[in-house]
Amino acid sequence: AWMDADFRRQLSAQRERVEDAFEFEGRKVGRGSYGQVFKTKPRSCADASAGDYALKQIEGSGLSMSACREIALLRELKHPNVISLKQVYLAHETRQIWLLFDYAEHDLWRMINFHASAKKCNSQVSLPPNFTKSIMHQILCGIHYLHSNWVLHRDLKPANILVMGATSPERGRVKIADLGLARLFHQPLTPLTEIDPVVVTFWYRAPELLLGARHYTKAIDLWAIGCIMAELITDKPLFYCKQEEDIKTSSPYNRDQLERIFSVMGFPSQQDWRDLPHLPKYGDLVRNFGTGQQYARFSLGRHMSRSFGMSETSSEFRLLSRLLAMDPLRRPSAREALEDRYFLEEPRPAADVFNDFDIPYGKRDFISDSSDNKDDPARLHFASRGRHLAVASQQQQRPICSQQLPHRFDS
Numbered sequence: 001a002w003m004d005a006d007f008r009r010q011l012s013a014q015r016e017r018v019e020d021a022f023e024f025e026g027r028k029v030g031r032g033s034y035g036q037v038f039k040t041k042p043r044s045c046a047d048a049s050a051g052d053y054a055l056k057q058i059e060g061s062g063l064s065m066s067a068c069r070e071i072a073l074l075r076e077l078k079h080p081n082v083i084s085l086k087q088v089y090l091a092h093e094t095r096q097i098w099l100l101f102d103y104a105e106h107d108l109w110r111m112i113n114f115h116a117s118a119k120k121c122n123s124q125v126s127l128p129p130n131f132t133k134s135i136m137h138q139i140l141c142g143i144h145y146l147h148s149n150w151v152l153h154r155d156l157k158p159a160n161i162l163v164m165g166a167t168s169p170e171r172g173r174v175k176i177a178d179l180g181l182a183r184l185f186h187q188p189l190t191p192l193t194e195i196d197p198v199v200v201t202f203w204y205r206a207p208e209l210l211l212g213a214r215h216y217t218k219a220i221d222l223w224a225i226g227c228i229m230a231e232l233i234t235d236k237p238l239f240y241c242k243q244e245e246d247i248k249t250s251s252p253y254n255r256d257q258l259e260r261i262f263s264v265m266g267f268p269s270q271q272d273w274r275d276l277p278h279l280p281k282y283g284d285l286v287r288n289f290g291t292g293q294q295y296a297r298f299s300l301g302r303h304m305s306r307s308f309g310m311s312e313t314s315s316e317f318r319l320l321s322r323l324l325a326m327d328p329l330r331r332p333s334a335r336e337a338l339e340d341r342y343f344l345e346e347p348r349p350a351a352d353v354f355n356d357f358d359i360p361y362g363k364r365d366f367i368s369d370s371s372d373n374k375d376d377p378a379r380l381h382f383a384s385r386g387r388h389l390a391v392a393s394q395q396q397q398r399p400i401c402s403q404q405l406p407h408r409f410d411s
């Protein structure tokens with residue numbers, strides 16, 4: 001051994017073990033191909049007030065490529081709106097890698113689903129007037145920081161936008177994360193009405209990606225932020241498209257998703273998007289959609305005003321339509337978006353997106369391993385229909401559809 005045995009023994013005796021430092025038995029809140037995540041408290045400080053931590057046990061053993069990438073990336077990044085890596089634990093015996101993060105009780109996927117369910121039961125939950133503006137401001141601040149460090153996110157969607165809970169010193173602060181893909185079958189089976197947050201969806205993918213663009217760009221992240229803004233306003237995914245039942249081909253071209261985008265945005269003309277004919281899948285586009293005449297009367301303004309009564313002259317709509325420019329060259333940078341009039345007008349964005357409103361969302365559920373029953377016939381049924389079919393996450397908190405909505409959910 002390159003280190004003398006005695007010294008190694010000494011190091012090993014001193015090394016802090018993650019199981020000695022944290023209580024995480026039965027506190028699993030996330031499961032996926034990346035590994036699993038626990039909601040933990042340090043064993044040392046007994047007082048419950050100390051913030052919680054998210055402890056991610058990385059799948060596999062040893063320094064995998066993804067473990068290296070996550071550690072190397074996150075240890076360099078420090079911004080209030082980006083998830084922060086607190087500590088790395090290397091268990092030498094098992095060669096396991098554990099990453100320690102601040103714990104975020106909420107995320108936009110669960111929050112938006114909560115409001116969508118509340119609407120269905122007509123039990124509207126009141127929100128601050130600057131709710132969307134505050135969230136958008138903090139997402140753009142976080143992405144501006146990442147982009148200025150030449151870090152592209154590549155998979156922005158509501159599930160990756162975390163929000164700190166009531167017990168955190170950073171109550172109501174947005175933290176951009178990348179939770180990776182979660183396995184689908186750890187959730188008990190419930191109706192397919194809600195698509196699991198982490199099924200691979202194309203709803204946030206920029207049109208140039210669907211048409212075969214070979215490289216991710218900052219503009220691709222800004223398109224996704226536009227999709228998230230629309231979803232915050234309407235509680236519905238703007239470019240919702242049914243999930244494929246069978247395993248998707250590897251082709252980036254997704255006709256149904258493009259069809260959905262055109263039926264909201266209209267079809268891009270030569271003037272709208274000069275470089276469109278140079279995209280690899282332009283031939284497929286012409287074959288499937290011809291000149292796009294059938295979408296001539298559609299536009300974002302028409303969609304947002306007819307479906308959600310949104311004024312096309314509002315600064316909110318103006319920013320949304322800038323972010324959702326079909327031509328990536330016409331989308332604003334994160335800095336240009338932050339300078340938009342929308343953020344300078346009343347009400348101004350707040351540091352705590354909930355302001356002093358009660359937080360109506362439930363806490364994350366703990367996942368029990370027993371629900372990972374491999375022999376569950378229903379699981380096999382869904383499995384046979386392809387891994388894209390999701391079993392809706394039981395973790396989704398539905399508001400109680402009764403008149404007396406309890407005052408505080410998060411206490």
Ligand SMILES: Cc1ccc(-n2nc(C(C)(C)C)cc2NC(=O)NCCCNC(=O)OC(C)(C)C)cc1
Pocket residue numbers: 029030037054056066067069070071073074077082083101102103104151152153162176177178179180
């Ligand atoms: C392989 C790899 C995986 C993830 C990341 N990554 N990238 C980013 C940027 C782009 C936002 C900086 C962030 C990450 N990693 C994470 O966000 N990891 C979070 C793990 C903590 N999980 C977590 O808090 O999960 C709950 C369910 C409690 C919300 C990098 C590399």
